[in-house]
Amino acid sequence: DTEVTQTPKHLVMGMTNKKSLKCEQHMGHRAMYWYKQKAKKPPELMFVYSYEKLSINESVPSRFSPECPNSSLLNLHLHALQPEDSALYLCASSQDRSYEQYFGPGTRLTVT
Amino acid sequence: KQEVTQIPAALSVPEGENLVLNCSFTDSAIYNLQWFRQDPGKGLTSLLLIQSSQREQTSGRLNASLDKSSGRSTLYIAASQPGDSATYLCAVNFGNEKLTFGTGTRLTIIP
Numbered sequence: 001d002t003e004v005t006q007t008p009k010h011l012v013m014g015m016t017n018k019k020s021l022k023c024e025q026h027m028g029h030r031a032m033y034w035y036k037q038k039a040k041k042p043p044e045l046m047f048v049y050s051y052e053k054l055s056i057n058e059s060v061p062s063r064f065s066p067e068c069p070n071s072s073l074l075n076l077h078l079h080a081l082q083p084e085d086s087a088l089y090l091c092a093s094s095q096d097r098s099y100e101q102y103f104g105p106g107t108r109l110t111v112t
Numbered sequence: 113k114q115e116v117t118q119i120p121a122a123l124s125v126p127e128g129e130n131l132v133l134n135c136s137f138t139d140s141a142i143y144n145l146q147w148f149r150q151d152p153g154k155g156l157t158s159l160l161l162i163q164s165s166q167r168e169q170t171s172g173r174l175n176a177s178l179d180k181s182s183g184r185s186t187l188y189i190a191a192s193q194p195g196d197s198a199t200y201l202c203a204v205n206f207g208n209e210k211l212t213f214g215t216g217t218r219l220t221i222i223p
Contacts, residue, residue: 006155042201042213043156056209090155097209098143103156 003027004104006091012110013081021076021107023091031055031097032074034066035090037106043090049074050097081111114139114206118214125192126222133187133217135202140180143205147176147187149198150216156201159187192221 004025013019023032031050035043048056049068063085065077074091088108092101115138125131135145144163148156160169160176162185168177175188189196199218203211 004155042203042215045210048209050209088153092156098205098207100144100146100158100161101211102158103148105155106153108153 004091004093004102006089006104006107008107009105010108010110012112013078014112015081015083017081018077018079020078021089021091021109023074023076023093023104024072025093025102026072027093027095027102028071029093029095029102030071031094031099032068033092033094033101034074034076035092035103037088037090039087047076048097055097078109081109083111085109086111114204114212116202116204116212116214118200118202118217120217121215122218122220124220124222127192127194129192130188130190131192131219133189133200133202133219135185135187135204135214137183137185137204137206137212139206140183141207142180143207145176145178145185145205146203146211147174147185148201148203150201151198159200194221194223197221 007022034046037043046060047066052068067075088106090106091104094101117136146161147159162178173190199216201216202214
């Protein structure tokens with residue numbers, strides 16, 4: 001099973017809301033990733049977790065807060081977002097860093 | 113700066129034809145290269161992974177090649193079908209644990 005699941009599929013939130021995105025994999029992968037993708041652009045890396053510890057933070061604004069509660073689960077907490085944060089948020093996992101990455105279907109986020 | 117380029121940005125091909133998608137990268141010291149397809153509004157589907165030590169990988173009608181010395185990879189699709197229509201992304205791991213993506217080629221197979 002090479003499946004990465006993401007919930008919710010769609011999310012609409014106001015600029016004062018707090019929401020969370022969830023990502024889950026049961027492949028025993030030890031690296032997990034958050035990407036942001038704007039329309040007609042390639043994915044941009046936001047965060048990398050390796051063995052449940054934050055490995056890479058690509059200078060993402062603090063209104064995005066990642067969390068890795070266990071080896072199968074990755075959350076992205078959202079607070080005080082801006083309309084320009086509207087995008088497709090993709091989660092990925094790999095056996096370890098630099099191995100083949102498997103992506104989830106994404107969460108389409110709209111900030112109003 | 114490590115960059116990945118995909119040209120053309122869009123390609124239309126009649127059904128049944130064989131086609132080649134191109135990917136070029138600026139640094140030959142790569143760890144691996146991965147080809148993905150993405151349908152509109154969807155996530156990425158991994159097609160093939162080529163390790164630095166490999167020259168090519170095959171999966172069904174797909175064949176990916178890697179030439180590090182020239183900084184190029186190609187994705188060959190045989191006997192194209194309308195279901196192959198999608199955006200194809202090339203992503204390179206330059207050994208820094210991150211994938212650097214190309215801007216993609218939007219492929220349309222004409223029935």
